[in-house]
Amino acid sequence: MLAAAEAAIEDSAEDQAERDRNRAKLYAPPRPAGPGGRRMRPPPAAGLDRSGAQALMAQLAAEDAKLAGRPTG
Template sequence: MLAAAEAAMDLAASDDAERERNRARLYAPPVGGGGAVRGRGGRPAARGMAMADVQTLMAQLAAEDSQHARGRNPSR
């Protein structure tokens, strides 16, 4: 997709300098938005649920799955 975008931008450019500016903008890293927060070792910092929350959610899912497998629907 980048090649197609680059080709379209090259066709619209009026000179070589504008083509270079367009190419630099196209391949530049994203600006703003905070980016990925880095943790130790330069890896992205962990995000998401705590392990205890995951285990609670999995237990609820297993209980609901068991009820559905037995033919009972707890939402009725």
């Protein structure tokens, strides 16, 4: 599908210079988004702190042992 789109863009060009400009625009790295051309910071992750992650891992290990029929403890 992308190859077909690229071919359509190239076919619509009038000359080789326009094809080169189109290809340069198509494969250029993305411009930074945000006001003033600054990069936007990603939103803060709704993650766990270390103790929360350890508690979750312990809970998952207990459930895994229970499902596998192994004693916990």
